[in-house]
Amino acid sequence: MTTGNGILFVLTGASGVGKGTVRKTAVADLGDVHFSVSATTRARRAHEVDGVHYHFVDANAFQALLAEGALLEHAEYVGDRYGTPAGPVDEALAQGRDVILEIELDGARQVKARRPEAVMLFLAPPSLAELERRLRGRGTDSEEKIQRRLARAREELKALREFDYMIVNDRVPDAVLAFQSVIRAERLRAARLSDAFVVALQRAT
Numbered sequence: 649m650t651t652g653n654g655i656l657f658v659l660t661g662a663s664g665v666g667k668g669t670v671r672k673t674a675v676a677d678l679g680d681v682h683f684s685v686s687a688t689t690r691a692r693r694a695h696e697v698d699g700v701h702y703h704f705v706d707a708n709a710f711q712a713l714l715a716e717g718a719l720l721e722h723a724e725y726v727g728d729r730y731g732t733p734a735g736p737v738d739e740a741l742a743q744g745r746d747v748i749l750e751i752e753l754d755g756a757r758q759v760k761a762r763r764p765e766a767v768m769l770f771l772a773p774p775s776l777a778e779l780e781r782r783l784r785g786r787g788t789d790s791e792e793k794i795q796r797r798l799a800r801a802r803e804e805l806k807a808l809r810e811f812d813y814m815i816v817n818d819r820v821p822d823a824v825l826a827f828q829s830v831i832r833a834e835r836l837r838a839a840r841l842s843d844a845f846v847v848a849l850q851r852a853t
Contacts, residue, residue, distance in 0.1 A: 654744050654746045655831075655840070656749070656763055658760070659750045660752060660756040661770055662773060663783070664779055666782070671750055678746075680745050681745065681748060681831075682740035683748050684736060684740075685700065689705060689710050690702070692704045710729050710731065718734060720732040721749075721759050723754035723755040724754075753804050757810070760810075767813075770808055771816075772816050773817060774817070776798065
């Protein structure tokens with residue numbers, strides 16, 4: 649029914665806001681959606697699997713990807729580097745599969761500049777106090793890093809109006825439903841209908 653190209657969705661929000669939880673829960677009911685796995689120099693956490701949560705690389709390997717022009721976007725976040733390999737994204741879109749990027753604000757801005765058709769979503773916390781509680785609850789960051797993440801979150805919230813949609817993650821089920829609603833609505837845009845489908849519909853009537 650669509651043009652044959654998938655839709656590129658970009659999800660961002662402050663560290664600890666629940667991007668991964670909302671995205672993973674939402675896609676279970678959205679059909680064939682490709683999640684782009686980012687490369688990062690960040691240390692792997694105990695529960696994370698290389699190639700599933702991130703491609704964990706050292707600084708030299710990351711720089712090589714950057715030099716090759718292999719990254720769709722890249723950014724530094726509180727001392728760690730992140731980037732999205734462009735190849736798998738373009739391949740999935742060409743196959744007609746929707747793609748979700750879960751990335752930081754700087755990277756999201758780069759994607760929007762290079763792919764203006766991307767649909768931009770911002771996941772916000774109900775409050776900075778709640779965000780701090782969640783960050784501390786993870787038990788993975790030093791006090792210094794928590795404070796840096798909170799300071800960054802205050803700046804990120806100023807960028808809300810740069811996005812197409814804003815979802816508050818107060819309750820995960822509500823945020824998941826809102827996220828799914830955005831994706832389903834974008835899939836139904838008349839502008840995405842293929843010419844062949846429109847012609848066939850006209851003939852049927």
